[in-house]
Amino acid sequence: MAFLRSLAFSAVLLLLIHGAHCFYLPGVAPQDFIKGDQLQVKVNKLSSIKTQLPYSYYSLPYCAPKKIQDSAENLGEVLRGDRIENSRYVFKMREPEMCNIVCKIKLDAKTAKAFKEKINDEYRVNMILDNLPLVVPIKRNDQDSTVYQLGFHVGLKGQYSGSKEEKFFIHNHLAFTVKYHRDVQTESARIVGFEVKPFSVKHEYEQGQWLEKKTRLTTCDPHAKHTVINSNTPQEVEENKEIIFTYDVDFQESDVKWASRWDAYLLMNDDQIHWFSIVNSLMIVLFLSGMVAMIMLRTLYRDIAKYNELETQEEAQEETGWKLVHGDVFRPPSNSDLLCVYVGTGVQFFWMVLVTMMFAILGFLSPSNRGGLMTAMLLLWVFMGLFAGYSSARLYKMFKGSDWKKIALRTATMFPATVSLIFFILNALIWGQKSSGAVPFGTMFALVFLWFGISVPLVFVGGYVGFKKPAIESPVKTNKIPRQIPEQAWYMNPVFSVLIGGILPFGAVFIELFFILTSIWLNQFYYIFGFLFLVVLILIVTCAEITIVLCYFQLCSEDYSWWWRSYLTSGSSALYLFLYATFYFFTKLEITKLVSAIFYFGYMLIASYAFFVVTGTIGFYACLWFTRLIYSSVKID
Structure with missing residues (x-):
């Protein structure tokens, strides 16, 4: 039986870790x-890890079609700053083209400055074909493998032709490679890869005559089977310069099936580091579990047995330790209303995270569904308002409160108003900054509607149901006069x-936190939700155990003001997260602009605040369960 349980646990563990890949939807x-x-190529935002401010593709004077059409975007895509539009890059399936002219533009002072600014800030152009993002393949020098970078740089800067002056050059020739998987029976094909190699080429054409797309370029051979550039001179970005945009497209048959086409994008992280993260977190949990087991099975059991034995023998000995404060331990804390609000908000976030993790593990929130993760989190947060209202009202009634509507209103508005x-x-x-990352008015209205139209009513419904439930009874009676708390040791x-x-809960997640921050701020995919789910479970256990341990030490020192401290103990891990x-900002990012720095720290402040309410709520409920358990286990007159 033990072997079967071990085998079942191993199977579940592997299923969780590789769930996002196995159940890929x-x-x-x-x-x-x-x-x-x-085949219509669509253009997406211009992105930069140096500024973190996205811009629409046509914010630069690129070749635009006669009518620019915006693609329908979900809420998550809009909040991410995605702006998906049509382009003049149109291919024909399995028909290669060489030296295809897109358009010619002439730079003035304004457009030249715009290109230079984007090149200097290392902006990348993002394109999409059949829902696949454009990538630049890069061979690793130390390994026989290829890594992919999303999008290609607008251009580059450097010295050229012996000049000491630094100049700017634009990538105006794109060599596309479209990979497809062919069905032998139907002869139809599905696109499984979209790659590009960008070039900077100062194009020239015959006889100085421009005939639009029929112009014959002397710098590019249209009859070649592969990209052949007859010029080593890059295209400089300067005022009054003409720039000709061209492209090649080649089609390559691939053995990769359509269902596995995202593997090349996703399987670039080292799983060994994630395993190290799990092992590191498990070691912390085992250490804490050992301490909790020692307290629960030895110290606490001995205390309860001693207290009960004294009662049966009717020995008039003075009580000591945690039993001494039984008449005050369930006394409502100061600012109890605020505690109810924070606990309700924490419950709302807890269930949002848990349900989101389950959907992500099953593959519903895969990176192929752009913006799906953010959209799901927002909608789940709105609907979990029901649990927020219920939890805050139940705790409020336990504290002998009577005006549940006031608590419901504060629960529904305080955290969202701050954020x-x-x-x-x-x-x-x-x-x-005229960035496409700015949320449009229509999306603002949608967010406000989700808040006041759905979330607030659900919080009130949950509050009504929770307040109608019988009040949670304390296992011991509370004295009318509060007991004086003795002077505490410095470590208490x-x-x-x-x-x-807060150190140990943060220590359990900080390695995985590195990958999350990298995916957000360095424009990389995060997909290993199985690992993340395990880390979240470990975080829950760690928050609960560290709070129980410190709460027990606090009660043993006859300090009964545990309510807020239980919340803040595990919640303080948010301080270490911030x-x-x-630390990540100064060591991994190259942000130099003030607006970008404010943008980064603003959103990390919101993330840390959310982390605070979640971890604090977990610690609070663990401590509440613990105190009710131990005080209901002793005989008290």
């Missing part, structure tokens, strides 16, 4: 193409105790 249905079918204030300030700054100081309590985000 793509964001769009497969599309079959036959030879000659038209909205930060969000609006950041959005105003981004809007001032509230500030010191709280700060110590400090780590600050």
Whole structure:
């Protein structure tokens, strides 16, 4: 039986870790193409890891079609700054083209400056074909493998032809490679790869005559089977310079099936590091579990047995330790209303995270479904308002409160109002930079509707149901006069105790946190939700155990003010998260602009605040369960 349980546990573990890959459900249905079918390349935002401010593709004077059409985008895509539009890059399936002219532009002072700014800030151009993002393949020198970078740089800067002056050059020739998987029976094909190699070429054409797309370029051979550039002179970005945009497209048959086409994009992270993260977290959990087991099975059991034995023998000995404060331990804390609000908000976030993780593990929130993760989190947060209202009202009634509507209103508005204030300030700054990352008015209206139209009513419904339930009874009676708390040792100081309590929960997640920050701020995919789910479970256990341990030490020192400290003990891990985000900013990012720095720290402040309410709520409920358990186990007159 033990072997079977071990085997079952191993199977579940592997299923969780590789769930996102095994249960891969793509964001769009497969599309079959036959030879000659038209393939429309769509352009997405210009992105930079140096500024973190996205811009629409046509914010630069690139070749635009006669009518620019925006693609329908979900809520998550809009909030990410995606702006998907049509382009003049149109291919025909399995029909290679060489030296195809897109258009010619002439730079003036304004457009030349715009290109230079984007090149200097290392902006990348993002394109999409059949829902696949464009990537630049890069061979690793130390390994016989290829890594992919999303999008290609607008251009590059450097010295040329012996000149000491640094100049700017634009990538105006794109050599596309479209990989397809062919069905032998139907002769139809599905696109499984979209790659590009960008070039900077100062194009020239015969006799100085421009005949639009019929112009014959002397710098590019249209009859070659592969990219052949007859010029080593790059295209400089300067005022009054003419730039001719061209492209090649080649089609390569691939053995990769359509269902596995995202593997090349996703399987670039080293799983060994994730395993190290899991092992590191498990070691922390085992250490804490050992301490909790020692307290519960030895010290606490011995205390309960001693207290009960004294009662049966009617020995008039003075009580000591945690039993001494039984008459005050369930006394409502100061600012109990605020505690109810924070606990309700934490429950709302907890269930949002848990359900999101389950959907992600099953593959519903794969990277192929752009914006799906953010959209799901927003919608789940809105609907989990029901649990927020219920939890805050139940705790409020336990504290002998009577006006449940006031608590429901504060639960529904306090956290969102704080986040909205930060969000609006950041959005105003981004809007001032004319970035596509600024949330449009229509999306703002949708967010406000989700908040006041759905979330707030659900919080009130949950509050009504929770308040109608019988009040949670305390296992011991509370004295009318509060007992004086004796002077505490230095290591039981509230500030010191709280700060110590947050170290281990943060230590359990900080390695995985590195990958999450990298995916957000360095424009990489995060897909190993199986690992993340295990880390979240370990975080829950760690928060609960460290809070129980410190709560027991606090009660043993006859300090019964555990309510807020239990919340802050595990919640203080959010402080370390923000400090780590600050460390990450100065060591991994190259952000130099003030607006970009404010943007980064603003959103990391929101993330840390959310982390605080989640971890604090976990610690609070663990401590509440623990105190009710131990005080219901002793005989008290």
